[in-house]
Amino acid sequence: xxxxxxxxxxxxxxxxxxxxxxxxxxxxxxxxxxxxxxxxxxxxxxxxxxxxxxxxxxxxxxxxxxxxxxxxxxxxxxxxxxxxxxxxxxxxxxxxxxxxxxxxxxxxxxxxxxxxxxxxxxxxx
Numbered sequence: 001x002x003x004x005x006x007x008x009x010x011x012x013x014x015x016x017x018x019x020x021x022x023x024x025x026x027x028x029x030x031x032x033x034x035x036x037x038x039x040x041x042x043x044x045x046x047x048x049x050x051x052x053x054x055x056x057x058x059x060x061x062x063x064x065x066x067x068x069x070x071x072x073x074x075x076x077x078x079x080x081x082x083x084x085x086x087x088x089x090x091x092x093x094x095x096x097x098x099x100x101x102x103x104x105x106x107x108x109x110x111x112x113x114x115x116x117x118x119x120x121x122x123x124x125x
Contacts, residue, residue: 004124008060008101009033009117010093011048012079017114019050025110025117026051033119037062037096039088060096067091074107093120 009026026033036052036059043061052059068084070091085091087107094101101122109116 005121006035006097007033007104007119007121008035008037008093008097009119010089010091010096011036011038011115011117012088012092013038013042013045013047013115015045017045017047017110017112019047019054021110021112021114022047022051022117023054024112025108025115026055028108028110029117030104030119033057035060035096037092039064039067039083039092060092062092062095066095070094073103087116087118089116089118090120093118096120097122 011022036057040061040063043059048059064084072085072087072090074087074090079088089107097120101120104119104121107116107118
């Protein structure tokens with residue numbers, strides 16, 4: 001992690017997602033992060049645990065209240081109804097990165113359609 005800079009990969013995924021699904025989405029999003037983040041309840045899923053172990057990163061479980069406070073670029077009605085935010089990956093990345101974080105690019109989808117990822121970055125000046 002660069003001094004004063006933190007990158008968080010936000011991940012959203014369906015229960016059928018494999019570690020390969022998550023890795024594909026992570027790589028498509030840029031493949032560099034200091035931390036993985038997803039909604040509490042999914043943070044204990046075996047696939048994200050295996051990805052974290054492969055990458056040598058921790059997983060931050062983000063509460064639904066935190067997710068709902070983040071403004072996302074993408075909007076899925078299904079995700080909004082279930083999690084209170086338009087994009088689980090975007091909201092998790094922004095919440096975990098902290099105040100002043102910004103998305104480095106658009107949310108991306110894995111080739112199998114089972115996972116989404118985006119990278120958020122916060123720079124402390």
